[in-house]
Amino acid sequence: MNPEAVAIEVVTHHQVIDQSLTKSQLRRIYTMRQLYWSDNSAITVFVLPSQHELHKRFAKERLQIFPYQLNRIWHKLTYSGLGVAPTIVDSEQELIQSVINTPGAIGYIDDMTLSKVEQNQHENVAVIKVISQQTPVGEQEQKGSSKGVVNVVKIKD
Amino acid sequence: MLSKLKTNAAVEALSRVCNLFSSIYWVSKTRTIATLLISFSVTMTQAQDDKSSLNSQDFQLHGFIAQGIIDVDGSDFVNDDGSVSTELTELGLNASYQLNNKFRFAGQVVYLDGGNRYAQGVRVDYALLDWSAFTSEHWQANVYLGRFKNNHWLYSSSRDIPFARPSIILPQSVYFDGFRDIAVGSDGIATKISYSSDNYGNYDWQFSYGSSPISDEQVKNVLSEYALGSSEQDYDAQTSFYWQPAFSSWRFGLSLLDAAFTYDSAGVGGGDVFFDADFTFQFYTLNALYEGEKWEFSGELYQQRFTIDGFYWPDFKLDNIGQGYYVQSRYKFTEKMTFLARYEDFYINKDDKDGKKLEQSTGGIIPYYFGFHKDATLGINYDITSNFSARLEYHWVKGAGRLTPVVVPNTHINDSESWEMWAVQLMYWF
Numbered sequence: 383m384n385p386e387a388v389a390i391e392v393v394t395h396h397q398v399i400d401q402s403l404t405k406s407q408l409r410r411i412y413t414m415r416q417l418y419w420s421d422n423s424a425i426t427v428f429v430l431p432s433q434h435e436l437h438k439r440f441a442k443e444r445l446q447i448f449p450y451q452l453n454r455i456w457h458k459l460t461y462s463g464l465g466v467a468p469t470i471v472d473s474e475q476e477l478i479q480s481v482i483n484t485p486g487a488i489g490y491i492d493d494m495t496l497s498k499v500e501q502n503q504h505e506n507v508a509v510i511k512v513i514s515q516q517t518p519v520g521e522q523e524q525k526g527s528s529k530g531v532v533n534v535v536k537i538k539d
Numbered sequence: 540m541l542s543k544l545k546t547n548a549a550v551e552a553l554s555r556v557c558n559l560f561s562s563i564y565w566v567s568k569t570r571t572i573a574t575l576l577i578s579f580s581v582t583m584t585q586a587q588d589d590k591s592s593l594n595s596q597d598f599q600l601h602g603f604i605a606q607g608i609i610d611v612d613g614s615d616f617v618n619d620d621g622s623v624s625t626e627l628t629e630l631g632l633n634a635s636y637q638l639n640n641k642f643r644f645a646g647q648v649v650y651l652d653g654g655n656r657y658a659q660g661v662r663v664d665y666a667l668l669d670w671s672a673f674t675s676e677h678w679q680a681n682v683y684l685g686r687f688k689n690n691h692w693l694y695s696s697s698r699d700i701p702f703a704r705p706s707i708i709l710p711q712s713v714y715f716d717g718f719r720d721i722a723v724g725s726d727g728i729a730t731k732i733s734y735s736s737d738n739y740g741n742y743d744w745q746f747s748y749g750s751s752p753i754s755d756e757q758v759k760n761v762l763s764e765y766a767l768g769s770s771e772q773d774y775d776a777q778t779s780f781y782w783q784p785a786f787s788s789w790r791f792g793l794s795l796l797d798a799a800f801t802y803d804s805a806g807v808g809g810g811d812v813f814f815d816a817d818f819t820f821q822f823y824t825l826n827a828l829y830e831g832e833k834w835e836f837s838g839e840l841y842q843q844r845f846t847i848d849g850f851y852w853p854d855f856k857l858d859n860i861g862q863g864y865y866v867q868s869r870y871k872f873t874e875k876m877t878f879l880a881r882y883e884d885f886y887i888n889k890d891d892k893d894g895k896k897l898e899q900s901t902g903g904i905i906p907y908y909f910g911f912h913k914d915a916t917l918g919i920n921y922d923i924t925s926n927f928s929a930r931l932e933y934h935w936v937k938g939a940g941r942l943t944p945v946v947v948p949n950t951h952i953n954d955s956e957s958w959e960m961w962a963v964q965l966m967y968w969f
Contacts (some may be wrong), residue, residue, distance in 0.1 A: 384941040406735075406785075407676070410735050410855070415733060415735040416676055416677075416678075416735070417671075417674055420676075426596050431926070433875075434925070438874075446731065446786065447830055448830065450871070453703075454703070454830075457697065457702070457703040458697060458703065460599075460633070461603070461633060461697065461700040462665070462688045462690060462696035462697065462700075463633070463646070463664075463683070463687065463688060463823045464669075464681075465681075465689060466599060466635055469596050469599075473698075484596065493864070516875060520838070527582075
């Protein structure tokens with residue numbers, strides 16, 4: 383890993399109760415072998431397009447899988463009817479928005495974008511309010527402001 | 540002079556007719572593709588509307604469009620006249636709807652045009668109810684009801700997903716296009732049980748039982764163009780097991796298949812020269828896959844047993860054991876460019892690897908080279924974007940053992956042991 387490169391954080395929807403994941407759990411989640419969080423709520427996986435720099439780094443550094451291997455697994459699920467593959471979004475901005483808006487969501491973000499999002503949260507509470515109104519669960523606004531817009535998940539060995 | 544004029548006029552008239560036919564063909568083909576594209580986009584728009592109203596990931600819509608050019612020299616693999624062909628069209632559209640945590644509906648429709656390789660047209664690739672019977676952090680058990688795809692072999696589920704398979708034309712000894720509609724899936728029940736362990740890796744066990752409908756065109760493709768009766772598949776039972784050691788680049792698998800078919804002759808009165816028959820087919824494979832950063836290796840080793848009881852005459856009996864393998868390597872030259880090299884070797888009867896006995900037993904009617912199929916392939920794939928790729932490949936083939944029709948081969952067009960083909964294809968998916 384390039385030490386100068388910006389670190390990649392794994393983020394989840396703020397209601398996800400799992401605060402930390404092992405490397406193999408993260409791998410199972412992204413290879414669609416684990417579909418539920420520890421409280422039995424469904425996991426919704428978000429990713430960037432396979433040629434996106436951040437996706438390539440996430441796959442190699444965090445999952446230790448090559449992006450083409452993920453494609454093979456996901457294509458098989460999507461086009462053979464066996465299961466559901468992660469939802470692909472076009473940009474980092476869209477990815478973080480999806481994680482904020484979707485209960486049970488998991489995604490990844492680079493450190494710099496994350497701190498920008500967190501900064502915006504303080505400056506732009508109105509935006510978060512709008513977001514929380516869209517989701518059915520009532521306490522979100524409170525939690526959102528006390529814990530941050532997303533959870534940053536600790537990855538253990 | 541007059542005769543020359545006449546000939547010229549005839550040639551011109553003929554070429555005009557040909558042009559007319561080819562433009563009619565093109566118009567109809569363009570129309571088919573356009574209709575499918577329009578329905579694609581209409582459904583897409585609807586899906587996006589639905590998505591916003593559902594406000595969830597429960598409904599998913601995906602699809603692909605691929606068009607290529609293929610040229611075969613020396614066999615009827617794609618067409619009978621050996622001309623460069625655009626009969627390399629593959630379109631697909633699928634949807635998945637998660638009803639609740641336990642049940643999901645999924646279906647895919649494909650349109651295929653591959654010339655002689657398989658019947659041109661639209662088919663329902665799969666249409667199933669997926670019951671998530673059990674799930675935990677390490678275990679998943681699913682039951683699929685309806686029409687499901689064959690997920691047992693290395694590329695059986697991705698054989699007509701252009702960007703998900705390794706080459707435009709797959710190793711024909713396993714993924715024989717003539718058997719495509721029968722082998723690609725079944726109507727019935729399938730199960731998949733997966734176990735993922737931190738210490739021992741990932742295990743997948745699958746079982747399926749069902750049957751495939753067989754159209755009259757397939758009967759002609761597989762048996763003979765003179766077979767006027769109908770055929771049906773009694774059953775198709777398959778199982779497979781895959782193991783990927785923990786954090787390993789390797790994965791190993793094996794699969795077993797047992798299937799039976801019957802042929803109902805149209806009878807002498809119906810003009811059918813063939814008789815009622817029972818066919819059985821057993822197929823066993825071992826496979827391995829290695830996925831490294833630059834290199835990818837894969838291969839399948841297989842044995843099949845094919846029996847015929849009847850068909851040519853009421854007491855006719857045949858029991859053949861065929862064997863084969865292919866080894867394949869892919870090299871990721873850059874992040875976008877991948878090279879492919881593959882060698883495939885297959886013979887229909889293990890006691891007659893060079894086909895000499897076949898030629899002798901048929902009194903020379905079926906030449907020896909119908910007893911085997913060997914294919915050396917080189918190819919290149921370029922990923923233009925994350926969901927748009929281009930592919931080019933060349934095949935050097937020896938043998939006619941994987942050409943249609945199978946049971947009564949066309950020795951007139953396939954008059955040489957060696958034949959070659961190249962193909963290019965553009966693929967887009969979403």
